[in-house]
Amino acid sequence: MVQKLTQWRETPSQTAGPYVxxxxxxxxxxxxxxxxxxxxxxxxxxxxxxxxxEIAGQVLDGTGWPLRDALIESWQADAAGRFPGTEGADxxxxxxxxxxxxxxxAEFTLRTVKPGAVSLPDGRVQSPHIALxxxxxxxxxxxxxxxxxxxxxxxxxxxxxxxxxxDRVETLIAKxxxxxxxxxDIRLQGPGETxxxxx
Amino acid sequence: xxxxxxxxxxxxAHPVAYDPQYKTSVTRSPSLPLLSLESTPTEETGPxxxxxxxxxxxxxxxxxxxKGKAEAIGExxxxxxRVTDETxxxxxxxxxxxxxxxxxxxxxxxxDGYLAPLDPNFGxxxxxxxxxxxAYAFFTIKPGAYPWxxxxxxxxxxxxxxxxxxxxxxxxLITQMYFEGDPLIHRCxxxxxxxxxxxxxxxxxxxxxxxxxxxDHLAYRFDIVLRGRRQAWFxxxxxxx
Numbered sequence: 001m002v003q004k005l006t007q008w009r010e011t012p013s014q015t016a017g018p019y020v021x022x023x024x025x026x027x028x029x030x031x032x033x034x035x036x037x038x039x040x041x042x043x044x045x046x047x048x049x050x051x052x053x054e055i056a057g058q059v060l061d062g063t064g065w066p067l068r069d070a071l072i073e074s075w076q077a078d079a080a081g082r083f084p085g086t087e088g089a090d091x092x093x094x095x096x097x098x099x100x101x102x103x104x105x106a107e108f109t110l111r112t113v114k115p116g117a118v119s120l121p122d123g124r125v126q127s128p129h130i131a132l133x134x135x136x137x138x139x140x141x142x143x144x145x146x147x148x149x150x151x152x153x154x155x156x157x158x159x160x161x162x163x164x165x166x167d168r169v170e171t172l173i174a175k176x177x178x179x180x181x182x183x184x185d186i187r188l189q190g191p192g193e194t195x196x197x198x199x
Numbered sequence: 200x201x202x203x204x205x206x207x208x209x210x211x212a213h214p215v216a217y218d219p220q221y222k223t224s225v226t227r228s229p230s231l232p233l234l235s236l237e238s239t240p241t242e243e244t245g246p247x248x249x250x251x252x253x254x255x256x257x258x259x260x261x262x263x264x265x266k267g268k269a270e271a272i273g274e275x276x277x278x279x280x281r282v283t284d285e286t287x288x289x290x291x292x293x294x295x296x297x298x299x300x301x302x303x304x305x306x307x308x309x310x311d312g313y314l315a316p317l318d319p320n321f322g323x324x325x326x327x328x329x330x331x332x333x334a335y336a337f338f339t340i341k342p343g344a345y346p347w348x349x350x351x352x353x354x355x356x357x358x359x360x361x362x363x364x365x366x367x368x369x370x371x372l373i374t375q376m377y378f379e380g381d382p383l384i385h386r387c388x389x390x391x392x393x394x395x396x397x398x399x400x401x402x403x404x405x406x407x408x409x410x411x412x413x414x415d416h417l418a419y420r421f422d423i424v425l426r427g428r429r430q431a432w433f434x435x436x437x438x439x440x
Contacts, residue, residue: 008285008424009212012398014375015221015389016360019308023298023324023360030309034264034322036254039294040246062226069310075245075368083244096246118240131241133371138223140214140392142373144233146241162236188227198208198233199242199369 013142016135018069021100025071028100040098043074043112048092050079050113055147055174055182058107059134062189066106070136073098074110074147076129081116114149120158127157134186144197147184148173163195171195203431205238205369206285214392221388222349242369243428248294250328257326260297260339264307264322271321273302273340275416278376278404281333282363285427289333293425294364296326297337304345304355313345338416344383356383356390363425370425378419379405 019029026034044052058066074097077083078090099108110130118126130147146159150173154160163169171194174182186194216228256263261271282293300306300323303315307323321340329335342357358375377384384390384403393399410418 006287008283008287009209009398009401010285010426011372011374011401011424012393012395013213013372014360014392014402015214015224016362016373017375018310019298019306020360020362020373022306022308023296023326023362026322026324029307031307031322031324034324035257035326037252039248039252062230065226067227073371075241077241083240085244085247094246120239126239126241129241131368133368135373136227138221138225138227140216140218140221140224140228142371143229144369158239159234159236162234189230193229193231195231196229196233198210198235199205199238 013140015137015140016071016142018137020071020135025098025100040073040096043076043093043095043097043110045092045094048078048113049090050116051180053112053114053180053182055110055112055130055184056107057184057186059101059136059186060188064190066101067136068101068103068106070108070134071098071100072108073133074112075131075133076112077115077118079113079116081118081128083118117153124158125156127154127160128152129157129159139188143188144199145186145194146172146197149182150175159197168195202243203429205242205367206427206429207235207237208426211395212398215394218388218392220350221392224392238367238369243367245364245366245368245370247366248292248328248364253326253328258337260299260321260323260325260337262338263325265320269320271301271340272318273321275338276341277336277338277410277412277416277418278359278421279334279336279407279410279418280404280420280422282329282335282365282423282425283333284365284425288427289329289331290365290425291329291331291333292366293329293333293335294326295329295335296324296362297339297359298324299339299342299359300345302340302343304343315343315345341378349388353388354383354386356381356387361421361423363423365425367426367428372423372425374423375402376419376421377403379403
C-alpha cells in the first residue's frame with residue numbers, strides 16, 4: 001500500500017434557486033431593513049478615482065428569452081489595476097457588487113469605475129476586465145465570465161488569447177454606447193453563447 | 200512560502216449543468232465547454248467582510264426578523280459546522296449567508312405565492328463569519344418542504360440555501376443543505392443533479408445531539424469544503440516553462 005493521500009472534495013454546488021435575493025439582496029426581495037447593512041450595494045464609494053461607467057445588458061436563455069430572476073456578482077481592480085485589499089489600492093473602490101435584473105426592462109445595470117490593466121507576477125498583463133459570477137434558478141453551478149472593453153487594448157490578454165474560435169471573443173466585450181455607457185449581454189446557451197470560464 | 204494558484208475545480212464533484220429532469224436547466228445550461236485556465240489574481244483576490252458589516256442578530260433567524268421582539272414558529276435548531284479548504288485547513292473569516300423557507304414551506308420573497316402563510320416573526324435570511332478555526336453557527340427553525348412547478352408533482356425536501364465567500368472570488372459557492380433522513384431528498388430532481396452519490400451525501404446534515412440543548416433546540420452539523428490553493432513552490436516563472 002502506498003501512503004494515503006488525504007484530500008477533501010469541494011462541497012457540491014446547488015442552484016441558487018429563484019429566491020436567492022432573499023439571502024443576498026433582501027431589499028430587492030421586498031425585505032428592506034432585514035439587515036442594517038447589505039453587502040455589495042456598490043463597487044465604488046464617493047471619490048473613487050477613474051472614469052465612472054455604467055454597463056447594462058440582459059441575461060438570455062437558449063431560446064433568447066431574458067431571465068428576470070438572475071443575480072450577478074462582480075469583482076474588479078481599481079482604475080490603476082490594483083485589486084481592493086492589495087497594497088496601494090484605491091480605498092474608495094470595494095470592487096465588489098451584487099446586482100439583479102429589473103423586472104420591467106429585464107436588464108441589469110452595473111455602475112462602477114473602469115478598471116485598469118492588471119500586471120501578473122510573471123510579467124504578463126491582463127487587459128482591463130470585470131469578473132462576473134452569475135447564479136439563477138436552472139443554473140446548477142454559478143457561471144464565471146468576464147467583461148472586457150472594446151475601447152481598451154486587448155491584444156496580449158492571456159484569457160482572450162486562449163479562445164480558439166476568435167469570433168467568440170466578441171461575447172466577452174462590452175460595446176461603448178457613449179457617455180460612459182456600455183452594452184454587455186450574456187447568452188447562456190445557443191447562438192452567440194457567452195464564453196464561460198473555469199478558472 | 201506564499202500561496203499559489205487555486206486548485207483547478209474537479210467538476211465531477213459538482214452537479215451536471217444540463218439535466219432534463221430539472222426542466223429550467225435545459226435552456227439555462229451552456230452547451231459549449233467551459234474555458235479552463237489557471238487562476239489569476241482576479242480569482243485569487245476577493246472582497247473582504249468584517250464583523251462591522253454584520254448586525255448582532257444576523258446569525259439568529261429565530262429572532263432577527265423582529266429584531267428580537269418575538270420568536271419564529273417552528274422546530275428550533277442550531278446549524279453549525281466548519282468551513283475548510285480542500286487541503287483541510289479551516290478558513291477563518293469566511294462569509295456564510297443562508298436563506299430558507301419558513302416552517303410551512305413559504306419564502307418571504309415577493310415572487311413566492313405558495314398558499315402556506317408567512318410567519319410574521321420569520322424573515323428567513325441570516326449570515327455570519329467563520330471564526331479562527333473556520334467554525335460557524337446559526338439558530339433557525341427547520342424549514343418546511345414545498346411543492347414547485349417542474350414535473351407533475353415535485354416537492355423540494357426541507358433545505359437551507361448557503362452562499363459561501365472565502366478570501367478568493369474564485370472560491371465562491373452556493374449550495375443547499377438537506378436534513379438527514381428526509382424521504383424527499385431522493386425524489387428531488389435538483390438534489391439529483393449531483394450524480395456522485397458520495398457528493399450528494401455530503402449535502403445531508405446529520406442530527407448532532409452533542410450540540411442540541413435540552414428543553415430548547417436540536418442541532419444539525421454541516422461542514423463545507425471550498426476550493427484550496429497550491430503552495431507556491433516555484434511559481435514565479437512564465438506559464439509552461
